[in-house]
Amino acid sequence: MTPRLKELYFKEIQPDLKTKLGLKNIYMGPKIQKVILNMGLGLDGNDSKVLKSCEEDLAKITGQKPVVTKFKKSVANFKTRKGSNAGLKVTLRKDKMYEFLDRLVNIALPRIKDFRGLSVNGFDNFGNYSFGVKEHIIFPEVSFDRADKVRGLDIIIVISAKNKEHSFALLEKLNFPFIKKGDN
Numbered sequence: 001m002t003p004r005l006k007e008l009y010f011k012e013i014q015p016d017l018k019t020k021l022g023l024k025n026i027y028m029g030p031k032i033q034k035v036i037l038n039m040g041l042g043l044d045g046n047d048s049k050v051l052k053s054c055e056e057d058l059a060k061i062t063g064q065k066p067v068v069t070k071f072k073k074s075v076a077n078f079k080t081r082k083g084s085n086a087g088l089k090v091t092l093r094k095d096k097m098y099e100f101l102d103r104l105v106n107i108a109l110p111r112i113k114d115f116r117g118l119s120v121n122g123f124d125n126f127g128n129y130s131f132g133v134k135e136h137i138i139f140p141e142v143s144f145d146r147a148d149k150v151r152g153l154d155i156i157i158v159i160s161a162k163n164k165e166h167s168f169a170l171l172e173k174l175n176f177p178f179i180k181k182g183d184n
Helices: 006-022 044-046 046-061 093-113 164-173
Strands: 032-040 067-071 086-092 129-133 155-161
Touching: 006 093, 006 164, 032 044, 032 046, 032 093, 044 046, 046 086, 046 093, 086 093, 155 164
Parallel strands: none
Antiparallel strands: 032 086, 032 155, 067 086, 129 155
């Protein structure tokens, strides 16, 4: 069964963006290529119990087993050793990516306390969008009682677009809650 958001993208959003952006065909429009989730653990990365619980939480959130990332350099001020555990990373593609984005926009983001919207400054020069979430427990898959510590997540959405405006138009069509210019 195809995800609801993927179906919506191909049936409604892609043709709408073609006309709105003045493109020659629908394949020139922006498309989401992958979604990357990163959870930095810092000094807790060396503790196997903490690493295992964070790994389980991230696997529940994404539906995919995360990869343990390692430090590339030793830095004395940060108390890091080369080769020790730094955090966890998951890369989502295809159907899992669309299912995650649907849950993120419709379920998780509205559960953030005092949430006013996502910043429009999160776009880089290539049209990719990145933002951070301070609490990983906003996802309903993670039990608030079982989580030992509230951790943050970095979410990067890689978009094949010519510029920031095309990427912004795509994410707006996907109902991402951006802060409007008049809202403060």
